[in-house]
Amino acid sequence: MLKNFSDIENLVIVNTCCVTKEAEIKSLRKFRQSLKRYPNSKVIATGCACRVYPEKFSAAYQVIDNVQRNSIIKGIFPDPGKARFFLKIEDGCNEKCTYCIVSKVRNKIESKTIDNIKEEIYWAISLGYKEIVLVGANIGLYGIDLGLHLIDLLQALKGIPDLPRIRLSSVEPKFIDAELIQCLKDYPVCRHFHIPIQSADDNILSRMRRGYDAAHLKRSLDLISRNFDDIAIGGDVIVGFPGEGEEEFLNTYKFIESNPFTHLHVFPYSPRPGTEAYDLGDPVLREEKKRRLWELKNLIAEKNYQFRKNLLGKTFNIIVETNADIISGLTDNYIRVEVNGDYDKNTLIKIKINEVSKNKTYGSI
Numbered sequence: 001m002l003k004n005f006s007d008i009e010n011l012v013i014v015n016t017c018c019v020t021k022e023a024e025i026k027s028l029r030k031f032r033q034s035l036k037r038y039p040n041s042k043v044i045a046t047g048c049a050c051r052v053y054p055e056k057f058s059a060a061y062q063v064i065d066n067v068q069r070n071s072i073i074k075g076i077f078p079d080p081g082k083a084r085f086f087l088k089i090e091d092g093c094n095e096k097c098t099y100c101i102v103s104k105v106r107n108k109i110e111s112k113t114i115d116n117i118k119e120e121i122y123w124a125i126s127l128g129y130k131e132i133v134l135v136g137a138n139i140g141l142y143g144i145d146l147g148l149h150l151i152d153l154l155q156a157l158k159g160i161p162d163l164p165r166i167r168l169s170s171v172e173p174k175f176i177d178a179e180l181i182q183c184l185k186d187y188p189v190c191r192h193f194h195i196p197i198q199s200a201d202d203n204i205l206s207r208m209r210r211g212y213d214a215a216h217l218k219r220s221l222d223l224i225s226r227n228f229d230d231i232a233i234g235g236d237v238i239v240g241f242p243g244e245g246e247e248e249f250l251n252t253y254k255f256i257e258s259n260p261f262t263h264l265h266v267f268p269y270s271p272r273p274g275t276e277a278y279d280l281g282d283p284v285l286r287e288e289k290k291r292r293l294w295e296l297k298n299l300i301a302e303k304n305y306q307f308r309k310n311l312l313g314k315t316f317n318i319i320v321e322t323n324a325d326i327i328s329g330l331t332d333n334y335i336r337v338e339v340n341g342d343y344d345k346n347t348l349i350k351i352k353i354n355e356v357s358k359n360k361t362y363g364s365i
């Protein structure tokens with residue numbers, strides 16, 4: 001147990017993740033870099049990767065669990081230079097997706113109370129943030145430990161004076177229903193949904209034990225697009241899950257192609273020891289996963305381009321960010337727009353989109 005955290009000078013905390021093989025490798029790399037880069041500091045490791053593989057982090061001054069981590073980071077101020085305030089509303093997931101290690105290592109749902117969340121929002125407002133992103137391991141499960149629902153939280157936040165725009169980080173398909181959409185319709189919510197669909201093939205979805213099928217996904221997407229104009233819809237997809245042959249992949253591909261997705265994160269499947277799917281092995285060859293990944297990436301690049309072209313001439317608010325000489329900001333519907341001019345960081349400005357290329361979007365005040 002880490003006792004006198006506040007007494008330790010030069011503390012480095014490495015927060016690790018093991019959701020994919022890649023995340024685990026990156027975590028380990030960051031940890032080793034920190035040991036080298038900060039030889040005079042105490043390097044503490046925390047997070048899920050060191051819970052699953054403590055031996056890999058044995059060089060740490062101390063390995064602490066997620067509960068201790070949460071109590072430490074409570075006292076750390078976010079960087080007010082950032083445009084968005086990430087507000088963790090819950091931790092943990094108790095779903096049973098067969099490929100996922102998260103529900104094995106963080107299966108206890110712990111939600112912040114509405115009062116605590118409001119307090120953090122007041123704090124973010126006082127720091128000048130114009131956007132708050134609600135995050136968690138599975139925010140659709142918010143409140144089940146408190147007898148609450150995500151909608152209760154959203155309703156409770158509505159009354160906050162000068163509430164910044166709210167973005168939902170990622171919502172599982174099974175939580176997208178008419179009630180949620182209705183609640184979000186009259187809200188200062190970003191027109192942006194991120195939905196971890198993972199696949200759109202019924203057989204693969206059932207092997208993943210996701211608890212929905214492609215027909216449900218279709219209904220959810222229709223519901224969203226019927227209710228919001230110019231909505232951005234992102235998705236997560238895993239390619240190469242055991243049993244995904246060409247036919248199953250094409251079902252996912254065609255689903256993405258024929259539905260209004262605008263952004264996509266594509267992950268090659270990596271078996272995680274300790275999960276149910278681990279026993280299925282990893283039969284899809286790496287090269288094949290790569291091919292599927294690029295097919296989806298190319299598809300979404302084109303869809304994103306078309307989406308942005310349809311926004312030409314329309315106006316949006318962006319929160320100014322600066323990077324080197326470039327001034328840009330995100331619209332509520334998740335388009336990064338570059339603008340010319342001299343604007344203060346973190347101010348909200350209204351711009352009109354007047355040029356769109358394959359990779360960039362330009363606007364003017």
Ligand code: SF4
Binds near residue numbers: 101
């Ligand atoms: S819902 Fe998400 S976090 Fe929960 S078990 Fe499934 S993949 Fe993991």
